[in-house]
Amino acid sequence: MLSWEEIMPANRCVSYILGLLALFGSTAAFSEPVLIRTAFVVPVSNWAPMLEEKKDLAKHWGNSYVMQAVRYQGTPLMITALANDQLEIASLAYSTLGLAIQNAGLEDLRIIADEFQDGTPGFYSNEFFVRKDSGINSIKDLKAKVLAINAIGSGADIGMRAALKKAGLEDKRDYTVIEAPFPTMPALLTEKKADLVTGVMPFSLSPVLKENAKVFFKRRTDSGVLSSRSG
Numbered sequence: 058m059l060s061w062e063e064i065m066p067a068n069r070c071v072s073y074i075l076g077l078l079a080l081f082g083s084t085a086a087f088s089e090p091v092l093i094r095t096a097f098v099v100p101v102s103n104w105a106p107m108l109e110e111k112k113d114l115a116k117h118w119g120n121s122y123v124m125q126a127v128r129y130q131g132t133p134l135m136i137t138a139l140a141n142d143q144l145e146i147a148s149l150a151y152s153t154l155g156l157a158i159q160n161a162g163l164e165d166l167r168i169i170a171d172e173f174q175d176g177t178p179g180f181y182s183n184e185f186f187v188r189k190d191s192g193i194n195s196i197k198d199l200k201a202k203v204l205a206i207n208a209i210g211s212g213a214d215i216g217m218r219a220a221l222k223k224a225g226l227e228d229k230r231d232y233t234v235i236e237a238p239f240p241t242m243p244a245l246l247t248e249k250k251a252d253l254v255t256g257v258m259p260f261s262l263s264p265v266l267k268e269n270a271k272v273f274f275k276r277r278t279d280s281g282v283l284s285s286r287s288g
Contacts, residue, residue, distance in 0.1 A: 131208020176277025
């Protein structure tokens with residue numbers, strides 16, 4: 058049996074090794090890449106999915122940070138995620154940036170990029186579709202109709218409401234708004250579950266919409282009446 062004097066050096070050696078392992082372990086923990094969760098609503102229109110696909114374009118990806126693209130149905134839902142530390146970068150619209158600061162108290166928000174603008178002259182603007190056989194020919198014809206939007210309070214939603222407001226139509230009093238994901242909009246329209254649906258790229262290019270629907274109005278008209286920024 059080993060004497061206490063013989064055991065002690067071995068114990069000190071084990072302690073040193075365990076101490077070094079703990080040190081290296083904590084250092085490794087501190088050197089883990091920072092997770093940056095980035096929100097998006099629509100692929101291509103929003104950058105997050107493309108950034109995740111093209112990691113080789115990001116010089117420090119995997120070293121100092123990694124990015125994760127997180128999909129939301131609309132920008133209003135990103136406010137809650139930001140407030141609960143579930144998101145680092147949100148793609149807020151003109152309609153939700155103010156709400157995030159004033160209503161959710163996120164006064165430390167910082168704008169780091171302008172992702173895209175809706176209706177810039179010569180470029181695409183979000184479209185609103187009705188069925189070709191609907192008999193809807195003016196905005197006033199939308200009275201008592203069902204209108205589909207991706208999320209209440211989103212940029213597309215506020216743009217639509219502005220158009221109806223100009224025609225004297227008020228939410229709940231004159232029409233009903235429902236929420237639905239962008240990919241389901243063509244089916245909602247053709248199955249007559251909605252009388253007007255919202256189209257954004259790339260979903261506006263749906264063959265179903267091309268065949269059965271017509272562009273009723275855009276968020277930006279030639280006169281600029283409905284012009285608005287999007288995000």
